[in-house]
Amino acid sequence: MEKSSNLKDATDKPSLRKTERSLPIALLRARETVMIPIRELLQESNISEQKWRVLRVVEEKGALEQTAIAEAACLLLPSLTRIVQSLEADGFLTRQPDSSDRRKTIVEITDIGRDLIAANTPKSNEIYQRLEKSFGKKKMNDLLDLLEELQHLRL
Amino acid sequence: MEKSSNLKDATDKPSLRKTERSLPIALLRARETVMIPIRELLQESNISEQKWRVLRVVEEKGALEQTAIAEAACLLLPSLTRIVQSLEADGFLTRQPDSSDRRKTIVEITDIGRDLIAANTPKSNEIYQRLEKSFGKKKMNDLLDLLEELQHLRL
DNA sequence: TATTGTTATACTCTATAACTATA
DNA sequence: TATAGTTATAGAGTATAACAATA
Numbered sequence: 417m418e419k420s421s422n423l424k425d426a427t428d429k430p431s432l433r434k435t436e437r438s439l440p441i442a443l444l445r446a447r448e449t450v451m452i453p454i455r456e457l458l459q460e461s462n463i464s465e466q467k468w469r470v471l472r473v474v475e476e477k478g479a480l481e482q483t484a485i486a487e488a489a490c491l492l493l494p495s496l497t498r499i500v501q502s503l504e505a506d507g508f509l510t511r512q513p514d515s516s517d518r519r520k521t522i523v524e525i526t527d528i529g530r531d532l533i534a535a536n537t538p539k540s541n542e543i544y545q546r547l548e549k550s551f552g553k554k555k556m557n558d559l560l561d562l563l564e565e566l567q568h569l570r571l
Numbered sequence: 572m573e574k575s576s577n578l579k580d581a582t583d584k585p586s587l588r589k590t591e592r593s594l595p596i597a598l599l600r601a602r603e604t605v606m607i608p609i610r611e612l613l614q615e616s617n618i619s620e621q622k623w624r625v626l627r628v629v630e631e632k633g634a635l636e637q638t639a640i641a642e643a644a645c646l647l648l649p650s651l652t653r654i655v656q657s658l659e660a661d662g663f664l665t666r667q668p669d670s671s672d673r674r675k676t677i678v679e680i681t682d683i684g685r686d687l688i689a690a691n692t693p694k695s696n697e698i699y700q701r702l703e704k705s706f707g708k709k710k711m712n713d714l715l716d717l718l719e720e721l722q723h724l725r726l
Numbered sequence: 727t728a729t730t731g732t733t734a735t736a737c738t739c740t741a742t743a744a745c746t747a748t749a
Numbered sequence: 750t751a752t753a754g755t756t757a758t759a760g761a762g763t764a765t766a767a768c769a770a771t772a
Binding site for chain 4: 728740
């Protein structure tokens with residue numbers, strides 16, 4: 417018996433959306449597509465996706481406490497603790513206690529960290545341009561606008 | 572010294588996009604936002620995100636070989652092997668060798684598996700409607716259209 | 727008492743390679 | 750030789766709880 421899993425069937429049971437119209441699945445699949453060339457790039461620098469995200473967040477936002485980094489990099493605090501310790505050991509960033517609230521650890525990027533980002537920037541921009549070319553500049557911007565709005569929603 | 576990390580600076584070094592305009596990061600953050608209520612839902616059924624994706628793919632596409640499931644559920648084959656074995660042990664799906672090519676294992680959902688999906692469908696649809704309401708129906712559909720196209724791009 | 731971050735833990739997923747069976 | 754899937758393994762992330770230091 418053929419049946420569409422996207423519509424109510426004869427017995428009128430409600431059914432789930434097709435996986436292509438499931439937002440979490442669509443976001444994940446789209447991300448997998450985009451990540452393929454980026455994973456190649458990061459492998460050359462021998463740096464994980466997570467470390468790369470942390471480094472970019474810290475570069476972008478300047479001196480930052482760890483809770484804020486975890487939020488921005490989509491990582492849990494225990495995961496972040498390990499990653500930041502590893503990045504500090506490699507000299508990519510520094511940690512120092514906040515002078516006004518000594519529970520906090522303030523993280524900053526170092527010149528070595530900035531160099532790592534700079535070293536990957538040309539190829540990263542190349543990938544971005546290739547993506548813009550095959551997907552379309554307008555669609556790309558529309559998508560980024562929608563994602564930016566969605567990521568700030570609090571449901 | 573203040574500087575925008577999104578534009579070339581005075582020394583004309585090329586720089587990276589802001590993380591909000593990085594497609595992989597924006598996709599991930601948006602997904603985290605959307606997953607918050609869904610994680611609650613899945614925890615009640617005591618099923619992992621990955622198992623849920625596999626179950627939905629198998630329900631949607633019918634009898635399917637594992638390589639195709641891995642692709643559709645964004646999982647590596649070794650991860651899928653374990654997940655499918657676990658879902659089979661719990662009675663949610665069956666495995667049988669393909670009669671025309673016995674290297675392949677064909678996976679199908681069982682009634683118990685369908686029941687699990689059905690049990691979660693009302694709350695899942697509720698979450699979806701809440702999301703549509705706060706994000707907007709048109710934006711939601713535009714976003715899904717863009718993601719659908721992006722996930723099928725081959726860079 | 728609440729918050730920030732660390733440590734401990736058990737579990738899961740990732741990534742790769744080696745292997746089996748089949749084509 | 751190539752493909753489909755399994756197994757093994759090391760490493761990393763997830764998720765939770767317990768803990769220390771500070772507020």
